[in-house]
Amino acid sequence: MPEVVTIANGDAERAEVLLDPICRLYDEVFSASPFRWSEDESEHHRGMLSRLITEPTFGIATAEAAGRLVGFAYGYTLTPATRWWQNFHQPLPADVSQEWQDRTFALIDLAVEAAWRGQGIGRRLVQCLLDDRSEERATLSVQPTAVDAQAFYARLGWQKVGRKEMPPGAVSPQFDVYVADLGAKP
Numbered sequence: 001m002p003e004v005v006t007i008a009n010g011d012a013e014r015a016e017v018l019l020d021p022i023c024r025l026y027d028e029v030f031s032a033s034p035f036r037w038s039e040d041e042s043e044h045h046r047g048m049l050s051r052l053i054t055e056p057t058f059g060i061a062t063a064e065a066a067g068r069l070v071g072f073a074y075g076y077t078l079t080p081a082t083r084w085w086q087n088f089h090q091p092l093p094a095d096v097s098q099e100w101q102d103r104t105f106a107l108i109d110l111a112v113e114a115a116w117r118g119q120g121i122g123r124r125l126v127q128c129l130l131d132d133r134s135e136e137r138a139t140l141s142v143q144p145t146a147v148d149a150q151a152f153y154a155r156l157g158w159q160k161v162g163r164k165e166m167p168p169g170a171v172s173p174q175f176d177v178y179v180a181d182l183g184a185k186p
Contacts, residue, residue: 003065004065005065005071005116005121006064006065007062007121007128008061008062009059009061009129009132011058011059012060014062015049015058018062018072019046019049019050023042023046023049025069025070025113026045026049028111029111029113030171034143034145034147034148035143035146036143036171038171041171044171052074052076057076057105058074058075058076059074059076059105059129060073061126061128062125063112063116063124063125065116070113070115070116071110071112071113071116071121071125072109072110072111072125073109073110073111073122073125073129074107074108074109075106075109075129075140076106077104077106078099078103078104078105078106078139079101080099082099087165087166088164089162089163089165090162096179102135102136103135103136104135104137105130105138105139106139106140107126107130107139107140108140110122110125110140122152123156126156136182137179137181137182138182139179140153140158141164141176141177141178142175142176142178143171143174143175143176144172144174144176145172150176156180157180158178158179158180160176160177161177161178162177163177164177
């Protein structure tokens, strides 16, 4: 009998408890091809996640099997002062780039352990995380080299809006940005 995978929403407290397993899984997934990886990415991610969980709009969904973390998805709500919509190769239309309070939830990271992929866990994590969100839409960014990840998001109904340049020190010099309407849940 296959192991049962439990998908559940969590909060900052749950993320703090799972910080080490989340960081281990992040390192495992994103240090492998086709992703770009820098020698300080692991430390950068841990610091970013530690800051992110202090955001009042932070949300996380986790996948566990036999009490072990096998997947996660997390993010937070963009503020009107966000720089998310800057530095695109082609200017975005105002209806995409304008941000206001509680408009957009940013899905920052989604990872599923390699042995658990292809079983719908990633889709279920995204659904679990976004189903109860009150924002109008969601956004995410993907490294251009991650064509399988991009195809996954496209199958879930996400629309690519453009490619942006990242500041020096980012793990990838460019990211492709996607948007999904939360009225029609992915």
